Amino acid sequence: MIQQSTMIDPFGRSIDYLRVSVTDRCDFRCVYCMAEDMTFLPKRDLLSLEELDRLCTVFIEKGVKRLRLTGGEPLVRKNIMHLVRQLSRHLKSGALQELTLTSNGSQLERFAGELADCGVRRINVSIDTLDPDKFHAITRWGHLDKVMRGIEAAEAAGLHVKLNTVALKGFNENEIPDMLRWAHGRGMDMTVIETMPMGEIDADRTDQYLPLSLLRAQLEREFTLTDIPFKTGGPARYVEVTETGGRLGFITPMTHNFCESCNRVRITCTGTLYMCLGQEDSADLRAALRASEGNELLAGAIDDAILRKPKGHDFVIDRHTRRPSVSRHMSVTGG
Numbered sequence: 001m002i003q004q005s006t007m008i009d010p011f012g013r014s015i016d017y018l019r020v021s022v023t024d025r026c027d028f029r030c031v032y033c034m035a036e037d038m039t040f041l042p043k044r045d046l047l048s049l050e051e052l053d054r055l056c057t058v059f060i061e062k063g064v065k066r067l068r069l070t071g072g073e074p075l076v077r078k079n080i081m082h083l084v085r086q087l088s089r090h091l092k093s094g095a096l097q098e099l100t101l102t103s104n105g106s107q108l109e110r111f112a113g114e115l116a117d118c119g120v121r122r123i124n125v126s127i128d129t130l131d132p133d134k135f136h137a138i139t140r141w142g143h144l145d146k147v148m149r150g151i152e153a154a155e156a157a158g159l160h161v162k163l164n165t166v167a168l169k170g171f172n173e174n175e176i177p178d179m180l181r182w183a184h185g186r187g188m189d190m191t192v193i194e195t196m197p198m199g200e201i202d203a204d205r206t207d208q209y210l211p212l213s214l215l216r217a218q219l220e221r222e223f224t225l226t227d228i229p230f231k232t233g234g235p236a237r238y239v240e241v242t243e244t245g246g247r248l249g250f251i252t253p254m255t256h257n258f259c260e261s262c263n264r265v266r267i268t269c270t271g272t273l274y275m276c277l278g279q280e281d282s283a284d285l286r287a288a289l290r291a292s293e294g295n296e297l298l299a300g301a302i303d304d305a306i307l308r309k310p311k312g313h314d315f316v317i318d319r320h321t322r323r324p325s326v327s328r329h330m331s332v333t334g335g
């Protein structure tokens with residue numbers, strides 16, 4: 001029998017999904033995610049890989065069943081495979097049902113085989129366009145051919161790849177039908193995401209924001225979309241696309257708040273626990289982690305924080321609200 005999580009928030013939601021941002025650094029500078037000239041955390045502030053493992057292990061003992069490594073770009077963290085291999089013992093023991101990653105794919109060619117060997121079965125790869133020039137423009141530093149080789153390596157290693165695409169007004173809205181055909185043609189699911197107002201960037205978010213209700217209406221002119229109850233543990237709502245036979249997920253934090261079923265918390269690479277992606281309240285788990293060798297303090301700090309998990313986020317994007325709803329960038333808490 002699967003053990004229920006002992007982490008229950010004030011709204012009765014059971015927390016069994018942990019997302020861990022293992023680094024705030026990234027080898028891309030996607031224009032809606034980061035400013036070009038970012039200041040990253042000094043290395044000394046980061047949790048060591050051993051500390052990250054200890055922290056994740058306490059969450060798993062408390063009932064986390066799914067763990068996603070993210071960032072920044074998780075695969076640029078030095079020796080990241082050491083952490084993945086360590087964590088894979090919880091897959092072997094059955095305590096953890098899934099260990100997975102969200103990646104920009106740039107380092108996947110190198111790591112796909114080892115990830116599969118560690119028991120990773122699925123990976124999300126973020127691509128916002130299939131046009132190499134546009135890809136370079138939106139990521140500022142990325143090369144699509146390298147990401148494609150990463151996807152091929154992942155497929156060859158037997159990993160299920162899901163495509164994550166941020167819907168951006170005037171940038172990729174007309175390309176999404178082709179991306180959908182491409183992804184489904186390769187047997188990959190696809191998820192489209194609304195831009196969230198997180199962190200100062202160089203651009204105006206109102207110019208980028210494309211409500212997915214609009215995108216869905218556009219897609220329905222070409223495709224037959226049927227709502228399905230499929231779930232992966234994340235916030236996406238899925239439809240089946242009759243013409244391609246594949247699944248398309250919508251992540252709609254702006255047009256359709258999905259907080260009522262939130263089962264997630266997030267930790268940053270400095271051990272800060274965020275109970276909600278869209279709120280500022282946090283708990284410093286690094287202090288509890290370093291204050292004693294045993295895990296009791298840490299477990300207590302986690303329990304206290306879960307009791308403060310808010311009901312939901314209050315993201316706003318409009319011409320009057322110039323400041324981001326939360327000051328930290330997505331790369332701090334991970335997507």
Ligand code: SAM
Nearest residue numbers: 033071072073102103104126164195196330335
């Ligand atoms: N580097 C990895 C990647 O590219 O997937 C993991 C981290 S990245 C922050 C995770 C996801 O968040 C990516 O799909 C990215 O496109 C998305 N993202 C970043 N900033 C966002 C924002 N402001 N609103 C919506 N999605 C965002």
